[in-house]
Amino acid sequence: xxxxxxxxxxxxxxxxxxxxxxxxxxxxxxxxxxxxxxxxxxxxxxxxxxxxxxxxxxxxxxxxxxxxxxxxxxxxxxxxxxxxxxxxxxxxxxxxxxxxxxxxxxxxxxxxxxxxxxxxxxxxxxxxxxxxxxxxxxxxxxxxxxxxxxxxxxxxxxxxxxxxxxxxxxxxxxxxxxxxxxxxxxxxxxxxxxxxxxxxxxxxxxxxxxxxxxxxxxxxxxxxxxxxxxxxxxxxxxxxxxxxxxxxxxxxxxxxxxxxxxxxxxxxxxxxxxxxxxxxxxxxxxxxxxxxxxxxxxxxxxxxxxxxxxxxxxxxxxxxxxxxxxxxxxxxxxxxxxxxxxxxxxxxxxxxxxxxxxxxxxxxxxxxxxxxxxxxxxxxxxxxxxxxxxxxxxxxxxxxxxxxxxxxxxxxxxxxxxxxxxxxxxxxxxxxxxxxxxxxxxxxx
Amino acid sequence: xxxxxxxxxxxxxxxxxxxxxxxxxxxxxxxxxxxxxxxxxxxxxxxxxxxxxxxxxxxxxxxxxxxxxxxxxxxxxxxxxxxxxxxxxxxxxxxxxxxxxxxxxxxxxxxxxxxxxxxxxxxxxxxxxxxxxxxxxxxxxxxxxxxxxxxxxxxxxxxxxxxxxxxxxxxxxxxxxxxxxxxxxxxxxxxxxxxxxxxxxxxxxxxxxxxxxxxxxxxxxxxxxxxxxxxxxxxxxxxxxxxxxxxxxxxxxxxxxxxxxxxxxxx
Ligand SMILES: Nc1ncnc2c1ncn2[C@@H]1O[C@H](COP(=O)(O)OP(=O)(O)OP(=O)(O)O)[C@@H](O)[C@H]1O
Ligand SMILES: [Mg+2]
Numbered sequence: 001x002x003x004x005x006x007x008x009x010x011x012x013x014x015x016x017x018x019x020x021x022x023x024x025x026x027x028x029x030x031x032x033x034x035x036x037x038x039x040x041x042x043x044x045x046x047x048x049x050x051x052x053x054x055x056x057x058x059x060x061x062x063x064x065x066x067x068x069x070x071x072x073x074x075x076x077x078x079x080x081x082x083x084x085x086x087x088x089x090x091x092x093x094x095x096x097x098x099x100x101x102x103x104x105x106x107x108x109x110x111x112x113x114x115x116x117x118x119x120x121x122x123x124x125x126x127x128x129x130x131x132x133x134x135x136x137x138x139x140x141x142x143x144x145x146x147x148x149x150x151x152x153x154x155x156x157x158x159x160x161x162x163x164x165x166x167x168x169x170x171x172x173x174x175x176x177x178x179x180x181x182x183x184x185x186x187x188x189x190x191x192x193x194x195x196x197x198x199x200x201x202x203x204x205x206x207x208x209x210x211x212x213x214x215x216x217x218x219x220x221x222x223x224x225x226x227x228x229x230x231x232x233x234x235x236x237x238x239x240x241x242x243x244x245x246x247x248x249x250x251x252x253x254x255x256x257x258x259x260x261x262x263x264x265x266x267x268x269x270x271x272x273x274x275x276x277x278x279x280x281x282x283x284x285x286x287x288x289x290x291x292x293x294x295x296x297x298x299x300x301x302x303x304x305x306x307x308x309x310x311x312x313x314x315x316x317x318x319x320x321x322x323x324x325x326x327x328x329x330x331x332x333x334x335x336x337x338x339x340x341x342x343x344x345x346x347x348x349x350x351x352x353x354x355x356x357x358x359x360x361x362x363x364x365x366x367x368x369x370x371x372x373x374x375x376x377x378x379x380x381x382x383x384x385x386x387x388x389x390x391x392x393x394x395x396x397x398x399x400x401x402x403x404x405x406x407x408x409x410x411x412x413x414x415x416x417x418x419x420x421x422x423x424x425x426x427x428x429x430x431x432x433x434x435x436x437x438x439x440x441x442x443x444x445x
Numbered sequence: 446x447x448x449x450x451x452x453x454x455x456x457x458x459x460x461x462x463x464x465x466x467x468x469x470x471x472x473x474x475x476x477x478x479x480x481x482x483x484x485x486x487x488x489x490x491x492x493x494x495x496x497x498x499x500x501x502x503x504x505x506x507x508x509x510x511x512x513x514x515x516x517x518x519x520x521x522x523x524x525x526x527x528x529x530x531x532x533x534x535x536x537x538x539x540x541x542x543x544x545x546x547x548x549x550x551x552x553x554x555x556x557x558x559x560x561x562x563x564x565x566x567x568x569x570x571x572x573x574x575x576x577x578x579x580x581x582x583x584x585x586x587x588x589x590x591x592x593x594x595x596x597x598x599x600x601x602x603x604x605x606x607x608x609x610x611x612x613x614x615x616x617x618x619x620x621x622x623x624x625x626x627x628x629x630x631x632x633x634x635x636x637x638x639x640x641x642x643x644x645x646x647x648x649x650x651x652x653x654x655x656x657x658x659x660x661x662x663x664x665x666x667x668x669x670x671x672x673x674x675x676x677x678x679x680x681x682x683x684x685x686x687x688x689x690x691x692x693x694x695x696x697x698x699x700x701x702x703x704x705x706x707x708x709x710x711x712x
Contacts (some may be wrong), residue, residue, distance in 0.1 A: 045538070138638050207569075239619035306582045340531050340532070342531055342532035343531070343532055343533075343534060345500070345502055345520065345526060345528070345532070346503075346528060346532040346533075346590075346593075347519070347525055347534075347545070348502075348519075348520035348521075349500060349524060349526040349594075349599060349603075350457055350522060350525070350545050350546035350548045350549065350594075350597050351521065351522025351546050351550060352545075352548055353549070356549050360534070360545070360549075361534065364534070364536035365536070367536070388505075420521070439536075440577065441535040441536055441577065441579055443537060444577075
């Protein structure tokens with residue numbers, strides 16, 4: 001019962017979060033449509049419609065008529081880059097596109113202090129907000145008249161600072177004075193914050209003022225660094241390396257593990273799949289094992305593999321081998337089962353022997369399935385290697401981002417993510433190319 | 446001389462938990478060397494089952510098939526098959542498909558090349574030898590399938606609706622081709638079809654089968670195949686005897702179908 005109540009609470013939380021995102025999602029979709037209409041108008045001007053795809057009148061629902069629009073892909077990437085730049089104040093993005101940044105510079109507000117005798121006096125506060133990572137001097141201010149003397153405060157952007165407003169006053173807090181309003185708005189301990197234009201001021205339980213300069217819409221560097229920072233870090237790491245290894249070593253080790261693990265998985269998995277597709281006995285023997293292991297994500301095996309094989313290369317390669325093995329076995333089995341019986345019959349009637357049928361009919365016929373499986377397996381292996389390196393490794397793409405995150409080097413984390421995504425995508429492109437070259441008949445039977 | 450002898454063949458499919466289907470019951474036939482026999486019958490009367498048994502893909506529940514005196518126990522190169530469609534190897538070129546049988550037997554390359562070239566030339570596929578099979582039209586693909594079967598030089602050719610997936614015009618041309626090849630090669634051919642006209646044109650002998658249980662209903666000896674080998678096929682179709690036989694067989698099959706429907710409706 002408790003569990004259900006907890007889950008209901010979580011669900012509510014998720015739903016409200018999602019509801020908060022929906023307006024942005026709608027905005028994004030509108031932006032996509034806007035780009036579409038603008039681009040259509042532009043391309044109409046320059047390109048007469050004559051290619052075959054556009055001569056088709058029924059395209060909606062005709063899968064073959066839907067191809068990936070290159071312009072849309074370019075625009076989508078440019079938009080992501082612009083958003084990234086706009087919300088990090090990147091120099092690569094024109095400044096009129098920048099989201100409002102955090103307040104920096106000097107600002108002032110006033111407070112009124114009430115003495116124990118009921119006397120009131122006004123004090124001015126000058127706040128100097130400096131960009132995070134630089135230094136600033138405390139502004140020099142004249143204490144001014146009255147018992148509440150003027151104050152000065154320095155705060156880093158994105159941070160907040162307590163203001164001991166009365167420490168320099170003639171009647172201090174200990175003497176019974178307390179701040180009753182800020183910029184003419186009443187303020188009380190743990191009450192609502194007062195907006196003073198460049199910052200918000202609230203009062204702690206003890207009656208001290210807390211000044212939080214406006215953060216604007218831009219992201220702090222340790223949350224999301226600007227594209228040029230990531231690039232600079234990339235240049236630096238490809239020159240100097242990271243943690244005693246070059247960037248090529250980190251990426252090379254990850255790739256090496258994937259390729260060796262995948263190849264081992266394919267070398268064992270494909271014959272296993274063929275055996276399962278061709279023999280009752282082997283299918284019966286391995287079906288329970290394969291069907292049981294298939295839904296176990298390779299990540300769940302990491303602890304066991306570390307216990308058994310340690311954190312060295314062997315452990316990781318065993319893990320990737322297991323990740324690829326079942327996928328390849330199932331793909332090969334599907335490839336065998338997918339052979340049209342007429343082809344096998346035809347081959348027998350032409351006098352082919354069993355080994356010849358395996359070699360000339362069953363294997364070529366299963367290649368499309370095997371390639372599909374290999375693409376999936378490569379993707380899974382790449383994801384698994386990164387995850388395994390997150391847990392334990394001395395070199396590798398995953399280790400790089402994990403270590404960087406411990407030191408809050410978000411730029412390295414983002415660089416790592418981009419590299420991991422790029423390499424994964426390149427692997428898939430390579431596999432697709434190999435598939436086109438080696439299985440030109442795919443989907444044409 | 447009898448090459449292919451079918452003796453009281455019966456085939457029953459026992460379905461787990463269901464009623465057994467008597468696909469064939471007591472079918473006997475003798476084929477002479479060089480005979481062209483077409484098999485006709487309503488859907489589900491056991492034509493494909495019969496052909497699969499002849500090819501050796503299925504073992505009958507009782508009865509036997511002998512080819513040249515030797516019992517048929519499995520598939521073999523002396524019985525070539527032409528399927529309706531989808532039996533070509535799309536990972537091979539047209540040339541490799543046609544040369545498949547001899548290549549598996551280890552025929553020397555030069556000889557193989559000669560045979561394949563000759564066959565493809567006579568089939569009008571001269572310019573398509575190196576093409577991938579999926580680049581050919583349906584009619585061309587069936588010509589490749591025929592050529593592949595002939596390249597292996599079988600004693601008997603078994604065809605299961607080889608022209609069934611073709612359009613009417615291509616089909617007619619292919620019927621002419623089959624007749625021509627039959628005359629030229631003198632092969633024994635068993636051809637299954639759904640088309641009465643095709644059965645009449647491509648059968649010295651025509652067997653009409655009846656369903657449930659699958660059995661031979663009637664046999665005809667026809668002159669049209671012999672005539673058609675030298676003559677325009679459309680001329681033969683105008684022959685009064687042709688029209689009469691066609692009507693007779695159509696009526697026969699119609700009655701069988703009606704009976705099946707009636708039985709189904711009755712419960
Ligand atoms: N493997 C099988 N298992 C069970 N029943 C089968 C099997 N193969 C065929 N049958 C049954 O045997 C009967 C004859 O089938 P067959 O395929 O030989 O008919 P056909 O004359 O070729 O029909 P069509 O003209 O539609 O191709 C049918 O009732 C069918 O349902
Ligand atoms: Mg059939």
